[in-house]
Amino acid sequence: MEVLYSDEALAAVAPIAVYWAYSGVHMAIDHGRLMERYRLSTKEDEDSKNMVSKRDVLLNVLFQHFLQLLSVALLTMVSNLIASPVAGGSSNAAAAATTSSSSYLGAACRVAVAVVVFDGYRYAWHRLAHRSRFLYRKLHSWHHRIVVPYAYGTIYGHPPLWNGAAYHGVHHMPGGVRHNFSDLFFVTWDKLFGTQMPYAVEERPGGGGLKLRLLRPKPVPKTRLEPSVESSATASS
Numbered sequence: 001m002e003v004l005y006s007d008e009a010l011a012a013v014a015p016i017a018v019y020w021a022y023s024g025v026h027m028a029i030d031h032g033r034l035m036e037r038y039r040l041s042t043k044e045d046e047d048s049k050n051m052v053s054k055r056d057v058l059l060n061v062l063f064q065h066f067l068q069l070l071s072v073a074l075l076t077m078v079s080n081l082i083a084s085p086v087a088g089g090s091s092n093a094a095a096a097a098t099t100s101s102s103s104y105l106g107a108a109c110r111v112a113v114a115v116v117v118f119d120g121y122r123y124a125w126h127r128l129a130h131r132s133r134f135l136y137r138k139l140h141s142w143h144h145r146i147v148v149p150y151a152y153g154t155i156y157g158h159p160p161l162w163n164g165a166a167y168h169g170v171h172h173m174p175g176g177v178r179h180n181f182s183d184l185f186f187v188t189w190d191k192l193f194g195t196q197m198p199y200a201v202e203e204r205p206g207g208g209g210l211k212l213r214l215l216r217p218k219p220v221p222k223t224r225l226e227p228s229v230e231s232s233a234t235a236s237s
Helices: 007-030 043-049 054-087 091-100 104-131 133-138 140-145 165-171 188-193 227-236
Strands: 199-203 210-214
Touching: 007 054, 104 133, 104 140, 104 188, 133 140, 165 199, 165 210
Parallel strands: none
Antiparallel strands: 199 210
């Protein structure tokens, strides 16, 4: 019973529970008419443009969650085996160290560092998955079978969550597939490395929701000589 209520079990189950709770809310909204005008794509687009069925997506996501639980269980077993030989005789010292290092400020700092590092890692991996033909064909192309993203298809071939429906929706558009790689917390990495694609969210013609329109970055105008300088340069030549 202790295993079921351990920190490791909570760390494994909580993200999955949050994923399905969050997806469930969006699916409930999606099947209603209350938020219909805020849709970025029509239900017809989900059925006609996506290259994989929702059933296959569901099975893939469930399989990924099973692998997630299995990996946490294996890592917990290995870490316990490694920790057990050195645990004897040092329980008091370990408890003191744990108490001193478990302040709220220390925990907040560790979480902040983890968020930044993991977000940067996700950007690097996502961009590499598009630059490498091998990685794209063998791994990441699965995720782009979903041209029109929806809630529970978030981690289909592409763990974990992403940065927002509109921002990541641009990445799934034909003109934005090499842009907007940031898919977790911040868009800073796209801005820093010049891979951000600006976009506008507009009313769909005739109503029925919203649509995304890509805004191409304006090219930097070429520097021209002033008329006086240009004429003098021509005269001197």
